[in-house]
Amino acid sequence: MHRDFWHARWNQGQIGFHEGAPNAFLTRHAARLASDGARVLVPFCGKTRDLAYLASLGHEVVGVELSPIAAQAFFDESSLTPERTTRAPLESLRSDAVEILVGDFFDATRAHLGEVTCAYDRAALVALPPDMQRRYVAHLLSLLPAGGRILLVSLDYEPSRMDGPPFSVPEATIRALFEDRCTIEHLDAKPSDERPRFREIGAVETAWLLTVRA
Numbered sequence: 001m002h003r004d005f006w007h008a009r010w011n012q013g014q015i016g017f018h019e020g021a022p023n024a025f026l027t028r029h030a031a032r033l034a035s036d037g038a039r040v041l042v043p044f045c046g047k048t049r050d051l052a053y054l055a056s057l058g059h060e061v062v063g064v065e066l067s068p069i070a071a072q073a074f075f076d077e078s079s080l081t082p083e084r085t086t087r088a089p090l091e092s093l094r095s096d097a098v099e100i101l102v103g104d105f106f107d108a109t110r111a112h113l114g115e116v117t118c119a120y121d122r123a124a125l126v127a128l129p130p131d132m133q134r135r136y137v138a139h140l141l142s143l144l145p146a147g148g149r150i151l152l153v154s155l156d157y158e159p160s161r162m163d164g165p166p167f168s169v170p171e172a173t174i175r176a177l178f179e180d181r182c183t184i185e186h187l188d189a190k191p192s193d194e195r196p197r198f199r200e201i202g203a204v205e206t207a208w209l210l211t212v213r214a
């Protein structure tokens, strides 16, 4: 989607994707993602409580989010006052173990992010139309070392039944996008109850563990 689309969603408070509590797949499978003291990348992080949850496990967390409204809201809702630093072309907001880099994920380099060893993607890949997904995956993988892991939560539905975002990213697409560079493990799945429309169309959320090959 165009960046203006997401800025408009945050400006208008149209954030039906925001869960308000740590994601159920993340709480169930976080131990498979990272051991203590990892630095976890959360692309397209919004103001998700998953940032605080990952930090509560002893990890350093670095989110990347286009919307300054979302980033500020995360810290406000955590009763934290972040330190602000310019990391051109991004802006860093940091408090304790959580940093959010405000700007375009595609502008975030290893120099901005530090030594991230794993990534958590919920509603990032599926936020992108199919013609942008390959570029996103290439960029994400460029930021991770060999052996790095990704916990990916995707959504699968019959595309003729709903316009994205979120877009349907079925297993065949996950394999086409990642299998050249990663081993792929299916971890979990459940019918999506995020919105009534998702229930109507039989959307299924699936958790994948991807490990970057050497």
Ligand SMILES: C[S@@+](CC[C@H](N)C(=O)[O-])C[C@H]1O[C@@H](n2cnc3c(N)ncnc32)[C@H](O)[C@@H]1O
Pocket (backbone or CB within 6 Å): 003, 006, 007, 017, 018, 019, 043, 044, 045, 046, 047, 048, 064, 065, 066, 067, 070, 103, 104, 105, 106, 122, 123, 124, 127
């Ligand atoms: C569907 S929301 C998911 C947010 C979060 N992962 C969650 O689970 O609540 C997608 C988010 O990605 C952000 N976004 C979209 N394009 C982006 C980009 N190119 N760089 C950084 N963030 C982006 C949007 O502003 C929005 O907050």
